[in-house]
Amino acid sequence: MKIAIHNNKKPNTLKAVNYLYKNLKQSGFSFDVEHPDIVITVGGDGTLLSAFHHYADQLDRIRFVGVHTGHLGFYTDWRDYELNDLIRALKVDSGQSVAYPLLDVKVTCNDKRPVEHFLCLNESTIKRLGSTLRSNVYIKGKLFESFRGDGLCVSTPTGSTAYSKSLGGAVLQPSLEALQITEMASINNRVYRTLSSPIIVSSDEYITFRPSVAEDYVLTIDHIALNDRQVKQIDYRIADERIRFASYRHMNFWHRVEGAFIGSQDDEDGDR
Known part of the structure; x- marks a missing residue:
């Protein structure tokens, strides 16, 4: 599997990117920014949009994975503190995806x-x-x-x-x-x-x-x-x-909407 990493330049993002490069290489993955199989975006939704347009002519063969390092990531399934879990998921990848x-x-x-x-x-x-x-x-x-x-x-x-x-x-x-x-x-x-x-x-x-x-x-x-x-x-x-996302644990859409615009309802539910 060939991987490309597309990221913004914020300090916390660069820290996550360096960790990914090091540990993915140790796990036997190769990198190819021209013709990847998986594009990992690190940043937020703007970073994902940038990667989508960069690889728009290869959508039939590329899957995307989003890592969130900011305040709101609607297209991102992973947080920057979950990189080890992401690497483990990549190791057992079977080509699963969800398309939009x-x-x-x-x-x-x-x-x-x-x-x-x-x-x-x-x-x-x-x-x-x-x-x-x-x-x-x-x-x-x-x-x-x-x-x-x-x-x-x-x-x-x-x-x-x-x-x-x-x-x-x-x-x-x-x-x-x-x-x-x-x-x-x-x-x-x-x-x-x-x-x-x-x-x-x-x-x-x-x-x-x-x-x-x-x-x-x-x-x-x-x-x-x-x-x-x-x-x-x-x-x-x-x-x-x-567009296809690698669906190792692709988050439910309505859960994304609730998390992005409403927030947890646990406190309200607990009072009923």
């Missing part, structure tokens, strides 16, 4: 730039710099609404706990094959009307945004910002590719 849907983003521009495709783990957004976003929204090729507001967000089920949730979106179980549209400060009056509610779209449908002509669009793909596109059309659908 990804977002396929196709961007068409008004200039001569070729059509671009991106894979997205959490969400993609479109905004304008200092101006109202005006965009027609289509679902499966049919006009649904004409949006006016700060911006629009399309998220995956796993991304439903990130930016989309802060916009009032629903939290989706990640095994669902669905996309979600959430609005950013939509304008609703006698002239302009939108649904003004999160929209969940099934896997057999797709979403299209056709914004008005402008040169100040900011398009994001997870943590990556693109601000030099004269966007003509953006198409979103469930990608053919999946």
Whole structure:
């Protein structure tokens, strides 16, 4: 098994990384940052997102393992004080994994730039710099609404706990094959009307945004910002590719949600 370690540069992370390199090597593992079988991310969710985009062209053969060294790690199953347990799990690896849907983003521009495709783990957004976003929204090729507001967000089920949730979106179980549209400060009056509610779209449908002509669009793909596109059309659908996590003890999704946003209910339960 070939392993790559992808990490941030924080002191506690570097300490964990040094420990992993030393002990994985002693356990007989080899390292290959170009074509690994397992990518261990050490840091937090931002580190995992960075690793995902770095290895996006090898998703059919790579599994990810997340080690959490910060305050909140939604994609990470292991803590930095559990590295020996992780190494033991790697030693008896049998290829087990859990896979989650990804977002396929196709961007068409008004200039001569070729059509671009991106894979997205959490969400993609479109905004304008200092101006109202005006965009027609289509679902499966049919006009649904004409949006006016700060911006629009399309998220995956796993991304439903990130930016989309802060916009009032629903939290989706990640095994669902669905996309979600959430609005950013939509304008609703006698002239302009939108649904003004999160929209969940099934896997057999797709979403299209056709914004008005402008040169100040900011398009994001997870943590990556693109601000030099004269966007003509953006198409979103469930990608053919999946992200796979090595499921040595992959944490239950609702347990993650409870731990991240609610906290332990032990005290409350004990008082009943």
